[in-house]
Each structure stands twice: as C-alpha cells, then as structure tokens.
Amino acid sequence: MSKNATILFVDDEERILRSLKVLFKSSYNVHITTNGNDALDIIKQNTVHVIVSDQRMPEMLGVDLLHQVKEYSPNTVRLLLTGYSELGAIVSSVNKGEIFRYIKKPWDNDNIQSVVHQAVRIGGELFNATPPSVPVSHSEKQKMGILVIDDDIEIYRMVKEIAEPQYRVTQGLTMESAINSITHQNDIAVLISELSLAGEDMSLALKMIKQHAPNLVILVLSKVQDADSLISLVNEGKIFRFLLKPVRKELLERSLNSSIQHYLSTQENPALLACEIVEKTQKGINSGLFKRITNLFS
Amino acid sequence: MNKIFTNIVTVLSVILLIFLYQKTQLVDTEQHNQVISTLGTLKQLEAVWINQVLHSRLALNNNYDAMADTWITLETTHQRWQDFQLKRIYGENIAHAEYQKTAYLAQITKRREYIEQFKSVNAILSNSVRYFPTAVSELMRLEDTKLLVGDVNALLSAVLRYSLLPEKETQIQKLIDNLQEKGALSEQDIRSQINIIASHARTILKYRPYIDAILEQINILSTAQKIDLLTTTYVNLQDARLNESTPYHQMLMVFSGLLLLLILFIAYRLRVSYTALNRANQQLKTANDTLEQRVTERTRILSHTLEQLKDSQMQLVQSEKMASLGQMVAGLVHEINTPLGYVKSNIQLIQTIFSNLKHVLQEYRALIVNIPDHISNGKKLKTQIEEFDELKEDDSTGEELLKDALYGLKQIFELVINLKNFSRLDLSNISKVDLHEGLNSSLLIAKHLFKNKITINKQYGDIPKVKCAPSQINQVFLNLLTNAVQAIENKGSIIITTRVKNDHVLVLIQDNGKGIPKKVLPKIFDPFFTTKDIGEGTGMGLSISYKILQEHGGNIEVTSQEGKGTTFTVSLPTGI
Numbered sequence: 074m075s076k077n078a079t080i081l082f083v084d085d086e087e088r089i090l091r092s093l094k095v096l097f098k099s100s101y102n103v104h105i106t107t108n109g110n111d112a113l114d115i116i117k118q119n120t121v122h123v124i125v126s127d128q129r130m131p132e133m134l135g136v137d138l139l140h141q142v143k144e145y146s147p148n149t150v151r152l153l154l155t156g157y158s159e160l161g162a163i164v165s166s167v168n169k170g171e172i173f174r175y176i177k178k179p180w181d182n183d184n185i186q187s188v189v190h191q192a193v194r195i196g197g198e199l200f201n202a203t204p205p206s207v208p209v210s211h212s213e214k215q216k217m218g219i220l221v222i223d224d225d226i227e228i229y230r231m232v233k234e235i236a237e238p239q240y241r242v243t244q245g246l247t248m249e250s251a252i253n254s255i256t257h258q259n260d261i262a263v264l265i266s267e268l269s270l271a272g273e274d275m276s277l278a279l280k281m282i283k284q285h286a287p288n289l290v291i292l293v294l295s296k297v298q299d300a301d302s303l304i305s306l307v308n309e310g311k312i313f314r315f316l317l318k319p320v321r322k323e324l325l326e327r328s329l330n331s332s333i334q335h336y337l338s339t340q341e342n343p344a345l346l347a348c349e350i351v352e353k354t355q356k357g358i359n360s361g362l363f364k365r366i367t368n369l370f371s
Numbered sequence: 372m373n374k375i376f377t378n379i380v381t382v383l384s385v386i387l388l389i390f391l392y393q394k395t396q397l398v399d400t401e402q403h404n405q406v407i408s409t410l411g412t413l414k415q416l417e418a419v420w421i422n423q424v425l426h427s428r429l430a431l432n433n434n435y436d437a438m439a440d441t442w443i444t445l446e447t448t449h450q451r452w453q454d455f456q457l458k459r460i461y462g463e464n465i466a467h468a469e470y471q472k473t474a475y476l477a478q479i480t481k482r483r484e485y486i487e488q489f490k491s492v493n494a495i496l497s498n499s500v501r502y503f504p505t506a507v508s509e510l511m512r513l514e515d516t517k518l519l520v521g522d523v524n525a526l527l528s529a530v531l532r533y534s535l536l537p538e539k540e541t542q543i544q545k546l547i548d549n550l551q552e553k554g555a556l557s558e559q560d561i562r563s564q565i566n567i568i569a570s571h572a573r574t575i576l577k578y579r580p581y582i583d584a585i586l587e588q589i590n591i592l593s594t595a596q597k598i599d600l601l602t603t604t605y606v607n608l609q610d611a612r613l614n615e616s617t618p619y620h621q622m623l624m625v626f627s628g629l630l631l632l633l634i635l636f637i638a639y640r641l642r643v644s645y646t647a648l649n650r651a652n653q654q655l656k657t658a659n660d661t662l663e664q665r666v667t668e669r670t671r672i673l674s675h676t677l678e679q680l681k682d683s684q685m686q687l688v689q690s691e692k693m694a695s696l697g698q699m700v701a702g703l704v705h706e707i708n709t710p711l712g713y714v715k716s717n718i719q720l721i722q723t724i725f726s727n728l729k730h731v732l733q734e735y736r737a738l739i740v741n742i743p744d745h746i747s748n749g750k751k752l753k754t755q756i757e758e759f760d761e762l763k764e765d766d767s768t769g770e771e772l773l774k775d776a777l778y779g780l781k782q783i784f785e786l787v788i789n790l791k792n793f794s795r796l797d798l799s800n801i802s803k804v805d806l807h808e809g810l811n812s813s814l815l816i817a818k819h820l821f822k823n824k825i826t827i828n829k830q831y832g833d834i835p836k837v838k839c840a841p842s843q844i845n846q847v848f849l850n851l852l853t854n855a856v857q858a859i860e861n862k863g864s865i866i867i868t869t870r871v872k873n874d875h876v877l878v879l880i881q882d883n884g885k886g887i888p889k890k891v892l893p894k895i896f897d898p899f900f901t902t903k904d905i906g907e908g909t910g911m912g913l914s915i916s917y918k919i920l921q922e923h924g925g926n927i928e929v930t931s932q933e934g935k936g937t938t939f940t941v942s943l944p945t946g947i
C-alpha cells in the first residue's frame with residue numbers, strides 16, 4: 074500500500090483514535106483529533122483522502138463536520154463511525170454529508186480496513202481526476218428522464234409540476250414496471266422512490282438497481298423507517314437523498330435539482346462514479362424476492 | 372312606564388264612565404211616567420167625581436156613597452202625587468211647576484168647599500123637592516079643599532117646573548101667597564098643611580137658584596185644565612232633562628262603544644298573547660326537552676372526552692416513560708459501544724501482534740538451535756523460548772484468552788443490541804415485527820428479576836411477523852413478565868407460548884404464582900389499580916398494556932386461579 078494516502082480520524086474518545094491509528098498507521102498517513110475544528114484545519118492544510126468521524130461529539134456533530142468537509146474538500150471520501158444510530162443523524166448524514174459509508178461501533182477490524190481501503194482508493198481517484206475542460210452543455214444532451222416509483226398520485230403530480238417540461242417524468246407503479254423502465258429506457262437519470270410499493274418493500278430492489286446502474290441517482294421519499302434499514306440503504310444502495318413524507322414541494326424541488334446536478338457531474342466526470350460503488354447486499358440474498366429481481370435484470 | 376300609563380288610563384276611564392252614567396241617570400223616566408199617569412188619573416177621577424156630584428143633584432134619593440168613594444180615591448191619588456219627590460225627578464228647576472201645583476191644590480180646596488156647600492144645599496133642596504108633592508097630595512086628601520084644588524095644582528106644576536128651570540119666581544111667590552090667603556079661612560089642619568106646602572115651595576124657591584150658582588162655581592173651578600197645564604209642565608221639564616242628558620247619553624254610548632272596542636281589542640290582544648304564550652310555552656317545553664337532551668349529550672361527550680383525556684394522559688405517561696427510556700438507552704448504547712469499539716479493536720490488534728510474535732518466536736527457535744550455549748547467553752535464551760512453548764501447549768494460552776475476551780465483548784454487544792431493540796425508538800411506529808425477538812429482548816431485560824427462583828419455559832410456535840409498534844408490544848411483554856415474577860413468591864416457572872389462532876397471533880404468558888382473587892380480577896386493567904406496596908407498583912402496567920393492544924386492534928385476556936397461577940393471553944391480528 075502506498076503511504077501517499079492520508080486519512081483522518083475524528084472521535085472524542087482518544088482510545089478509539091489510538092486503536093484506529095495502530096490499525097492504519099502502517100498503511101497510511103494517519104491524522105487523529107478529538108476536535109471537529111482541528112479536523113477542519115487538517116482538511117484545509119492537507120490532502121485528506123478519507124475522513125472517518127464519530128457522530129456524537131461535544132463540540133461539533135459528526136454530520137455537521139462532514140457537511141463542512143464536503144464544502145472544503147469535496148473529494149475527501151466521508152465515513153461516519155458511530156455507536157448509536159439515530160434516525161435523524163442518518164438522514165442528515167445522507168442529505169447533508171453525502172457520506173460514502175456508515176460504520177457502526179463496535180467495528181470489526183477486517184471490515185473497517187476493507188472499507189477504508191476502498192474509500193482511500195476512491196479518494197485517490199477523485200483527487201487525481203481532472204475535470205473536463207469543456208463541460209457538456211445540457212441542450213446537446215438527450216432529454217433526461219425522471220422515474221417516480223410511487224403509487225401516490227400526488228407525488229407523481231408534484232414531480233411533474235416541478236420537472237416538466239424540461240425533463241421527462243414517468244411513473245412506475247409496480248416493482249416490475251419500474252425495473253423494466255430502468256432496463257429499457259436509457260435516459261433515466263433520477264429515481265424518486267417510495268420504499269413500500271403496492272405493499273412490497275422496495276429496499277432490496279433499489280440496492281440491486283444501484284448495483285446494476287451506479288450512475289442512477291436515487292432519491293428516497295418515504296415514511297419514517299428504522300435506522301438499521303436506512304443505514305443499509307446508504308451502504309448498499311448509495312441513496313443520494315432521503316426525504317420524509319409528507320414532503321414540501323420546495324424541498325422536493327431542491328433535492329431533485331441537486332440530484333440532477335449530481336447526475337450531470339458524474340456524466341461529465343465519470344471518475345466520480347467511483348463513489349457510487351455499493352457494498353454487496355448480504356441480507357435476503359436467498360429470498361424469492363432476490364431471485365425475482367435478479368430475473369428482472371437478466 | 373307603560374304600566375303606569377295604562378293604570379292612569381284605566382282609572383280615568385272608570386271615572387268618566389261613572390260621571391256619564393250619573394249624568395244619564397238624571398232622567399228618571401219611570402217616575403216621570405208615574406207622575407204623568409197620576410195626573411191623568413187625577414183628571415179622570417175628578418171628571419168622574421164632578422159627574423157624580425152633578426148627578427147627585429138630579430138624584431132623588433140623597434145617596435152620596437159613590438161620590439164619597441170617588442172622593443177617597445181622589446184623595447189617595449192626591450196623596451200619591453204629593454208623595455212624589457219631584458225635585459229628584461225633575462231637578463231643582465221646578466218652581467213654576469210647584470206654583471202651578473199650589474194653584475191647582477188651592478183650586479181643588481176651593482172647589483171642595485163649594486162641593487160641601489152644594490152637598491148641604493142640595494140636601495135641603497132635594498128634601499123639599501121630594502116632600503113638596505107629598506105635602507100637596509096630603510092636603511088634597513083633607514076635606515073641604517075643593518076650592519083650593521086649582522091653586523094648589525097651579526103651584527105644584529109651577530114649583531116642579533121651577534125645580535127644573537128656575538124662572539118666574541115672583542109668579543110662584545104670588546101663587547104661594549094666594550094659596551095662603553085662601554087657606555087662611557079654612558080649618559086648622561088645612562092651614563097648617565098649606566103652610567107646610569108653602570114652606571117647601573119657598574125653600575125650593577130659595578135654594579134652587581143657589582144650587583145652580585154653586586154648580587156654576589164648581590164648573591168654573593174645573594181642575595182639568597190645571598192638570599193639563601201641570602202635565603205639560605212636567606213633560607216639558609222631562610224633555611228639558613232629557614235634552615240635558617242627551618249629549619251625555621251619546622257620549623256614554625260613544626264611550627261605551629269605545630270601551631267595548633277597547634275590550635274587544637284587549638281580548639284580541641289577550642288571545643294573541645295567549646297563543647303566543649302558549650306557543651312560547653310549547654317552545655320552552657321543547658327547548659327544555661332538547662336542553663335536557665343536549666345536557667345528556669354534552670355529559671356523554673364530556674365523559675367521553677374525560678375518558679380520552681385519561682387515555683391520552685396515560686399514553687403521555689407511557690410515551691414519556693418510553694421516550695426517556697429511549698433517550699437513556701440511546702446514550703447508554705453510545706457510551707457502551709465506544710469503549711466496546713476500541714477494546715474490540717485493540718484485542719484484535721493484539722491478536723495480530725500475538726500471532727506475529729509467535730511467528731517471530733518460531734524463527735528464533737529455529738535459529739537458536741544452532742547457537743552454542745556459551746555464546747551470548749545462548750543457554751538462557753533457549754530456556755526462555757522453551758518456557759514460552761510450554762505456555763503455548765496449555766489450552767489457556769494467550770490466544771485462547773484473547774478469544775474469550777472477544778466472546779465476552781460480543782456478549783456485551785448483544786446485550787446492548789437487545790436493550791436497543793427493546794426500546795426500538797429507532798423503529799418506525801408500525802412495521803412487521805418478529806414477536807419472538809421482542810419476547811427475547813424483554814426476557815433479557817427482565818432477566819435480573821428471575822434470579823434463581825424462576826425458570827423460563829419457551830414454547831414458541833411457528834408464527835408470522837406481525838405489524839405492530841415493537842417498542843410498545845415489548846413494553847406489554849415486560850409488564851406481563853414483571854407481574855408474573857412478582858406473583859411468584861418462592862420458586863416457580865413462567866411458560867411463554869406463541870401460536871396462531873385464526874387470523875391472530877397469540878402470546879400466552881403463564882405463571883404458577885399466587886393468582887388473582889375473583890373479587891380483584893375485574894379491576895386489574897383499571898388505571899392505578901394495584902395490590903402492591905407503594906413504590907413497588909403504580910397500577911399502570913396492565914392498563915397501559917390494554918390500551919396498547921386496543922390500539923393495535925388486538926386484545927389482552929386473563930384467566931386466573933387463586934393459589935394456582937395466572938395466564939395472560941395477548942392476541943395481535945396478523946394483518947394483511
């Protein structure tokens with residue numbers, strides 16, 4: 074492993090930092106700090122490929138730190154390492170921090186190592202990627218499609234109001250029709266999806282869609298979920314936004330714009346797609362649902 | 372204000388009415404008519420009486436009885452008239468009438484005097500007229516009167532004629548004187564008889580004209596005219612009175628009419644207000660009825676609201692409890708996971724280091740064989756490595772110890788996960804939940820209560836996941852388990868059974884504790900009902916559990932036998 078990569082650990086517990094430093098110091102330049110502001114200084118002064126932060130810290134919440142890191146150094150791959158998963162924290166880590174992975178304490182050393190290695194690799198790619206000199210203008214491009222996977226007609230209408238006529242908005246009312254649209258229409262850029270569709274859980278399908286088409290930007294629009302399934306949606310589905318229902322139109326519009334923006338930037342700079350890599354789903358891999366979805370893709 | 376006005380008007384009306392009535396009562400028509408008829412009677416009676424008087428002159432027998440009767444009637448009639456209170460009937464203005472009355476009375480008195488005269492004169496005259504012919508015939512019966520016959524007869528016829536028509540008085544005087552002269556030569560008895568005849572004749576001569584004069588006077592003094600005058604006067608007076616009272620009469624009529632109208636109007640108004648009152652009454656009654664209805668309705672709603680309030684208070688208590696529990700758990704989990712994180716990491720690191728070390732040692736061992744004992748403490752080094760190998764032979768060497776440490780850490784971690792799962796505040800309100808997971812979490816949380824006295828017997832059946840709020844359902848399980856533990860005094864067991872019945876999942880928690888007395892049984896689900904000591908029980912456990920199950924469309928039931936034990940059955944719909 075090259076020692077060129079630099080990683081930063083932030084946690085208010087020094088012993089955590091010490092342990093992690095021991096684990097990674099042989100591979101990378103490891104910075105550690107218990108303080109969010111110091112972390113920001115380090116980010117500003119160094120090329121930090123990966124930051125791993127705790128969520129609950131007295132001075133600054135991990136989510137807020139990662140949000141600022143994204144502003145100062147968007148290429149730094151952001152990970153959250155936390156002992157307790159609060160729903161709110163996870164939602165804002167997705168929406169504000171746009172984190173790469175969510176790691177739970179206590180972690181497994183092998184596990185964390187592989188995740189961090191992956192993150193370092195991606196970080197390296199991002200820092201090395203040169204932005205294209207001539208940005209692709211929108212008009213040259215084919216009209217982008219937005220697929221609404223929700224049987225709530227109100228949401229569909231709201232999206233149409235926001236996005237039409239600039240974008241093509243379609244609706245998927247079942248898992249089959251949704252996956253069918255994705256596999257047959259190559260213009261789809263953004264998925265706006267509910268997690269339960271016609272009584273079925275869409276989580277697994279979304280994860281597999283992302284695996285299949287990493288460039289699709291997924292915006293989840295759903296009722297309250299439990300923290301664990303949300304974490305798995307981050308780690309295995311790389312969802313870009315999570316919005317709670319009922320949603321205000323302005324918020325949806327803003328999120329949709331960011332999603333399209335994100336899609337465009339990955340189009341312009343395919344190196345960014347490295348970030349869209351997901352963890353392979355472990356749970357439910359033997360279920361009938363999994364087979365059904367796999368069949369839909371083949 | 373209005374009332375005072377009405378009262379004043381009423382009083383004035385009554386006064387006016389009385390006034391007008393009195394004014395119209397001035398004219399006493401009946402009395403007047405009596406007066407007039409009395410006068411008429413008087414007139415009539417007097418005419419009759421006069422007639423009788425005149426008749427009596429001609430009558431040969433001097434009987435005055437009829438006359439006297441009439442007179443008495445006349446007198447009483449007079450008296451009646453006198454008795455009239457003329458002033459009352461005709462007012463004060465009767466001076467003229469009184470004058471006329473006095474004149475009439477005076478005339479009547481006078482007339483009466485004449486009549487008395489007439490009566491006495493007539494008596495004498497009639498007597499003579501009656502006896503004169505008798506005396507003549509007696510004379511004729513005497514002897515030696517033939518010579519006198521001519522004279523006597525002449526006298527007789529002359530006197531009789533005179534008595535009818537008093538004329539030629541002197542001739543009769545001569546005839547009397549002549550007879551007396553002739554008789555003077557006759558016998559004594561003839562002479563005296565002639566004297567009797569002469570005396571009668573002279574009486575007739577004397578009184579006959581007198582009577583006529585009296586009658587003349589009586590006639591002159593006729594009262595008929597006076598009575599007529601009086602009648603006219605009275606009638607005039609009456610007319611005047613009538614005239615005087617006519618406007619009052621009319622006013623009275625008008626006023627009465629007005630009053631009648633007013634009364635009619637008031638009656639109408641009364642009727643109207645009565646109807647209105649009736650209607651109002653009716654409305655009031657219905658209003659009353661509806662009010663009552665509304666009151667009961669309100670009361671019902673209020674008590675319902677109270678019920679809800681109690682419920683929500685209970686839920687609030689519950690959710691407060693759960694929220695603070697959740698927060699506590701969140702903090703705790705984080706606090707535990709942090710040291711757990713680095714301890715686990717460190718042990719894993721040490722494991723790596725340890726195996727690296729072992730590897731190095733192996734190398735050393737291979738190397739050291741070739742090193743002679745005397746060179747640089749070779750002997751000592753050999754012994755050290757051998758000692759380490761001996762340690763390695765043992766089962767409880769470093770690697771095993773580290774493994775155990777990791778196992779312990781895993782256990783701690785699982786406990787924390789269970790604690791988190793139990794509160795499950797991170798989970799959305801309703802999701803499909805494996806009840807066995809919930810039961811296990813609850814058992815783990817309640818484990819410290821069991822100590823050595825209670826054995827748990829799980830008889831889990833094959834049940835589907837259930838749509839529910841796991842934190843709440845787990846709360847129910849913990850409540851039931853806690854109650855079961857508290858019911859077991861010494862040693863006992865709790866049997867937990869799960870199974871499917873129709874479209875429900877059943878969870879039975881059965882203890883062999885002291886049971887619940889029949890008397891207590893209906894109350895155990897009431898809020899704040901407890902048989903436990905202060906500090907031990909709040910009495911909320913079962914009522915909250917009941918509430919939670921109701922909200923889930925489920926149910927909780929109990930069967931108990933005192934001294935034997937209790938079984939609580941929780942049922943939850945499997946849902947769609």
Ligand SMILES: Nc1ncnc2c1ncn2[C@@H]1O[C@H](COP(=O)(O)OP(=O)(O)OP(=O)(O)O)[C@@H](O)[C@H]1O
Pocket residue numbers: 850854855858882884885886887895896900901902903907908909910911912913914937
């Ligand atoms: N398994 C049981 N065996 C015997 N009695 C019971 C059992 N469960 C409940 N009870 C009776 O029902 C009463 C009410 O129970 P509940 O759980 O509502 O309140 P608590 O246990 O007294 O107080 P809390 O649960 O609030 O601490 C108890 O006081 C007890 O008398």
Ligand SMILES: [Mg+2]
Pocket residue numbers: 850853854908912913
């Ligand atoms: Mg109790």
